[in-house]
Amino acid sequence: MRIDYAIRHPITLEAQFEVEGFTVLLGASGEGKSLLLRAIAGLVAARGEPFGGMAAQDRAVGYLPQGYALFPHLNAWQNVAFALKGPQRRDQAMSLLERVHMADFAERFPATLSGGQQQRVALARALARKPQLLLLDEPTSALDPVTRDDVIAELITEVHDFGIPALAVSHDPHLAAVADRLVLMHGRRIIQIGTSETVYGNPTSGAAARLLGYRNVHRGYVEGTTSAPRLAWPDGGVSFPIDDQAVIGTYVDWMIDPAAICLIDAHDALPNAIPASVEVRHVDRRITQLGLRCGQGRLWVAIPDGMQVPKSPAVHLPPRAIRCWAHDPSRHPSETPLLPGEKLPIR
């Protein structure tokens, strides 16, 4: 289903993209993602298709807002039956609850259900409307981090089972990683669209990489000569050689994989070594990452199991592992790293 919407108030926002299967619109807070969902549901004045010009009650959408908004005065089956009519409404509600594995909780009131259970009741209620499109606003925001992955897996299975296209808006890269289709929004524009694999494998800008949850995405400035380009990193107060074909004299967003960074001893006095201090040690199952302070900036470095951290640590950034994207200040003026003519604080 193609979404093509333009909102003028309270912010200006335009969005065109296809929703296929479980589609996630990923964007930072304040981008207007929730507003877009509310516009599609007919709750905010906007122009666009599908459902253009229809009243909210006539739009065949199933809308799950943040926190799910179950009616607190109705129990689970009454919530689901709210969208149903006729003498069979209780049976229909029960069969929908069964499909989301919540039949045993039919008599329970929302306040006694967990976040995941509430989400499933809200999903059953939205599906009772027989929607052509499901709209989910930050579906992972009210979930317990421990059970979140399981709840997401169940949600996606249910969405696929019902065969209704679903658009979820989120700032959670965890949710984006399991989407059939991923739409990235930055600066109130769509900046990248594709399958999760293609978008994760090839973010087309620093903003996209940040949204996807990549670590070590920074801003910099390309200097030196075409044959020996160097990247100045103002936050780190250093510059280092790069292989990337970036244009000399331009601002860039750059990124390096934490696993590609070499942790060395500052006493080894290797060329282009960047002195650092250990700020935080992040152990996530079998992977250990160190948060290293370099000047005003921070670099994350993945270290092998059992590796001893040198007393005076430093890092070496292999030029081949550094990826640069041209930074377009006209598109995101608020992100221009330095004013024109401003001197970079390089040692």
Next chain:
Amino acid sequence: MSATTYRARVPALLSAFTLLLLATPFVGLAVVTHWRSFGFAEGDGGAIAVSLGYSMLALVLIIALGTPLAWWLARYSIRGKWLIDSLLLLALLTPPLAMGLLLASMYGPYGPAGSMLEHAGLVLTNSAPAFVMAQFYAALPYYVIAARAAFEGVPRELEQIALTLGHSPWRSFVHVSLPLARLGLAAAIALAWVRALGEFGVVLIVAYYPQGIPVKLWVNLQNIGLDAVYPLLWVFFLVAMPLPLILGLSARRRHLI
């Protein structure tokens, strides 16, 4: 006594003192009532019927006209809303006697609205409609302010969700806004009921007749004395109490509507 027990007892003792203050006049009433010669003055029965019947009618009118206004004020932001707030406050602030005089000057036989309505056959002085009007004016602002607060407490998102589930705005109001505002609305109705039933000042000016209980209490005091006041007052409590009591209790259950 440990510090914790002491701290827990202070509010309980203060509350007991406040309740005692509140109960004092009624304890006094129980003491001063001549139970052996408990009897009613002539016309007390009629006053009870007038008060109950017309207060109920006034209450229906207040709910019918006040609820849409309260909901509109709770849900829509309009320019100059402070003017509406001021009008409600003005109606609340006006001393009852003054409100009676204002109503008489407007709806009385020589008032601009009164003379017109009289031509249409509606007499708004010393008549049943005048009695209902007096109670309506006395209780409406209390109802609107309390009901507005009740509607403001209903999350707007839930009303909107009802729309996305295919319900019309009216059905959303009936099935979501009303049940969720039921506690506050019950309080608003109870408040309007006691204000209407107990109203004396406004009624005294525009509807001395037909005599309701508050006016009859005054008449009994003037004509007979205190002994004729207490029995009617006991009946007043007896007939006025059930509605707010039942409303309060039933609204605390999950299903009112």
